[in-house]
Amino acid sequence: MDAAELRALLTPEGLRLLDEVGPIDRTADVVRLVSRLRADGHPPALVAAVLEQARLRSRARAKFGEFADRMLFTPDGLEQATRLRVAAVHAGRFRDAGIDVVADLGCGIGGDAIALAGLDLGVVAVERDEVTAAVAAYNLAPFPSARVEAGAAEEADLAAVGAVWLDPARRSEGVRRRDPAAWSPPLDWSFGLADRLPVGVKLGPGIDRDLLPAGAEWQWISADRDVVEAVVWAGGLQREGIGRAALVLGAHGAAELTGPRDADDAEAGGLGEYLVEPDGAVIRARLIGDLARGVEGRMLDPTIAWITTDAEPTTPFGAVFRVRERFALDVRTLKKELAARGIGTLEIKKRGVDVDPAEFRKRLALRGENSAVLVLTRIAGARVAILADRV
Known part of the structure; x- marks a missing residue:
């Protein structure tokens, strides 16, 4: 989505049409829908923007539930966005640590910032891409404790924040960046913030462990048996005595297995019942x-x-x-x-x-x-x- 498409969407006509169309799943008769909207006199560019958002809202329900129906998305932003249930876990870590204001650097469409603001924490959400920042501002509009700034994470003013959350962008135009130095912000820079502030860094679950900092807490999270991310907690957000953690979210609720380091192997034996x-x-x-x-x-x-x-x-x-x-x-x-x-x-x-x-x-x-x-x-x-x- 480019700036012109976003401006069209954010008009009263665009938002009204988006609500009228609703989420579109894969079985929808898109050709007939386009013909109807065009016959009603809606501009072709607006129709295309609305249909893309309607498709993204449908996909986003897996991560955001009913909240997806009032949000806006970019394709890359939705791909990397944290599931709302998992984002709530992140937010709880900051709340329990007594943090008042969190900087969400590289906030994307604002998924984690929504969870933070939902716990009444102050949020400074920073996003480099101007269109994505505008989408985040729309999504965070219901939360008075949150504000969005367009700019680079590395240049954000952190003087008034108590902790930092980072989700380095690992995709650009749908292409995954393999080199951590090419992420936005770079991985080493993200970890380096722990020398100044409490920090949480979200990463892909398959992250090379050799890239992770010693002395931090490494937590892997699964939701409904799908491993969705790894998080590095450092700078004071790591829990005492815990170096490794597996948080499992499912129908049972939440359960966590923790240890100070990689566990020693268990003995091997014959097949049981x-x-x-x-x-x-x-x-x-x-x-x-x-x-x-x-x-x-x-x-x-x-x-x-x-x-x-x-x-x-x-x-x-x-x-x-x-x-x-x-x-x-x-x-x-x-x-x-x-x-x-x-x-x-x-x-x-x-x-x-x-x-x-x-x-x-x-x-x-x-x-x-x-x-x-x-x-x-x-x-x-x-x-x-x-x-x-x-x-």
Whole structure:
């Protein structure tokens, strides 16, 4: 979206038309809608801008729920925006630390700033791109404690703020920037702020750990089993004695596994009655050993993130499966055994073996009305297939 499109959207006609159209999902008859809007006399440029926003609002519901229906977005801004539920976790960290005013540097469309302002914290939201800054100003308009400044994060006046939140821009025109020095602001500069102020830095969950600062708290967050981000807390926002954290958000609420550093490995042993697949946040935080010990389990293999137990475990930090049978990882054997059990619906999970699940499924020629889970992995170096059921 360019400045002219945004100006058209922000007119009374543009906002009224956007509300009239509402979010557009993939099944909408866009051609017919465009024809109707054009026949009603709306300018082509305005129609195009409204339809783009309507599509973005539909996509944004996954992150912002019903709030998306009154927000504006840019494609890059929505891609990088924090889910509102996760942003609330960030905001709570600043509130609990007694921070009054937070600078959100590189605020994008304002997702995290909304969560901060929603807790009545003062927010100075800074965004380099002028169009994105204007979108953030629109989204933050309902919050009197927030203001938006157009400018570079590196040039922001931080004299009156108590802490800083950063979400360095890692995309430009849809292209991901691989070099942290090319992010906006650069990663080293972001971490360097911790020498002056309490700082939280949001990063992609697959961030190279060698880039992360020692002495900080490294927290990975998953939402509904999807690892959505890593956050580095430093400059006083890190919790005492915690160097690694896995925060798991789901239907159960919120649960967190923490440790002072990467967990020691748990011992490996034979296959038990149950399997636990650690949540991705636990794997990223390298707290698998602590999880295994917490459920009185052991590793299936020293090099693979599968835990096995003899008694049914209860944990929010992983998916639990009840083991039915173990087979060698052999297509002919599995095809025969699955057919004998009438299994036509099969969830295939693989870790530690070089198998293409889609191709493997075709070779099994599944048929029948029953369902199961098939875990393809290794035990003590041997390739195995474990037939199981989700608990």
